[in-house]
Amino acid sequence: MPELPEVETVCKGLSGVLEGRRLVHVALHRPDLRVPFPAGFADRLTGRMVTAVRRRAKYYQWLLDDGWAVVGHLGMSGTFEVSPPGSNRPPPGKHDHVVIETDAGAIVTFRDPRRFGLMTLIPQAELETHPMLADIGPEPLDDVFDGAMLVAGLAGRRGPIKPALLDQKVVAGIGNIYACEALFRAGISPRRGCDSITGKRAARLVAALKAVLCEAIASGGSSLRDHRTVNGELGYFQHSFAVYGREGDPCPGCDCPGGTVQRIVQAGRSTFFCAKRQR
Numbered sequence: 001m002p003e004l005p006e007v008e009t010v011c012k013g014l015s016g017v018l019e020g021r022r023l024v025h026v027a028l029h030r031p032d033l034r035v036p037f038p039a040g041f042a043d044r045l046t047g048r049m050v051t052a053v054r055r056r057a058k059y060y061q062w063l064l065d066d067g068w069a070v071v072g073h074l075g076m077s078g079t080f081e082v083s084p085p086g087s088n089r090p091p092p093g094k095h096d097h098v099v100i101e102t103d104a105g106a107i108v109t110f111r112d113p114r115r116f117g118l119m120t121l122i123p124q125a126e127l128e129t130h131p132m133l134a135d136i137g138p139e140p141l142d143d144v145f146d147g148a149m150l151v152a153g154l155a156g157r158r159g160p161i162k163p164a165l166l167d168q169k170v171v172a173g174i175g176n177i178y179a180c181e182a183l184f185r186a187g188i189s190p191r192r193g194c195d196s197i198t199g200k201r202a203a204r205l206v207a208a209l210k211a212v213l214c215e216a217i218a219s220g221g222s223s224l225r226d227h228r229t230v231n232g233e234l235g236y237f238q239h240s241f242a243v244y245g246r247e248g249d250p251c252p253g254c255d256c257p258g259g260t261v262q263r264i265v266q267a268g269r270s271t272f273f274c275a276k277r278q279r
């Protein structure tokens with residue numbers, strides 16, 4: 001599933017195509033994705049200008065010039081593809097559910113074979129309070145997100161840190177890949193209790209989260225299955241994974257000779273880590 005770096009990569013690609021452009025033609029090729037599109041969705045978008053493209057957690061947001069915002073989620077397999085103006089675009093394929101043309105002649109296509117994606121309309125004034133977005137925790141790349149803020153997010157929480165990092169109320173946009181990678185970098189065991197993530201240890205984890213997310217964004221995200229940039233290119237951060245998906249490999253940490261990457265299951269999800277390095 002796409003996490004923060006993959007959604008950020010898609011938003012960066014879309015901002016160059018959509019920001020300041022008017023949507024002159026919008027075609028829906030089915031009535032729903034995970035849930036139905038809002039009534040009159042295509043008509044409500046047609047003629048609108050996109051004033052900004054942003055990301056919040058794993059959601060993309062296109063602010064429109066009528067006070068509404070298109071808010072969407074890539075689900076499991078959703079991708080956006082941009083055909084530049086004047087390019088010869090083949091007719092929409094079976095999984096091309098939304099096709100949007102801008103006044104510059106670019107075509108933006110949302111493709112989602114498994115249809116776990118989401119695309120809806122929310123008033124911009126409600127972006128912080130809408131039930132879908134209200135309970136989301138801090139953005140990890142915001143300057144204000146620090147160790148103290150992570151500690152506050154974990155307050156009162158029992159159980160190990162790794163599943164807690166996947167809870168969007170604690171910190172936004174983190175999924176299985178970047179939780180594993182950040183804990184490895186911070187040298188913190190995924191089994192360590194949330195109540196012991198304090199002080200310097202919390203600061204180390206926050207620094208590791210920021211670093212791994214920034215590197216992943218610079219790599220265009222991780223393409224394990226479906227993730228593509230809007231130009232159809234693969235992200236390549238998967239080649240930089242230290243532990244994720246590397247069960248049985250030698251640990252790449254230099255300070256734990258003989259360490260091996262292990263896999264355990266926590267809250268139903270695989271966790272990859274080095275028991276020698278991560279305490």
Ligand SMILES: [Zn+2]
Pocket residue numbers: 251252253256259260274275276277278
């Ligand atoms: Zn190790």
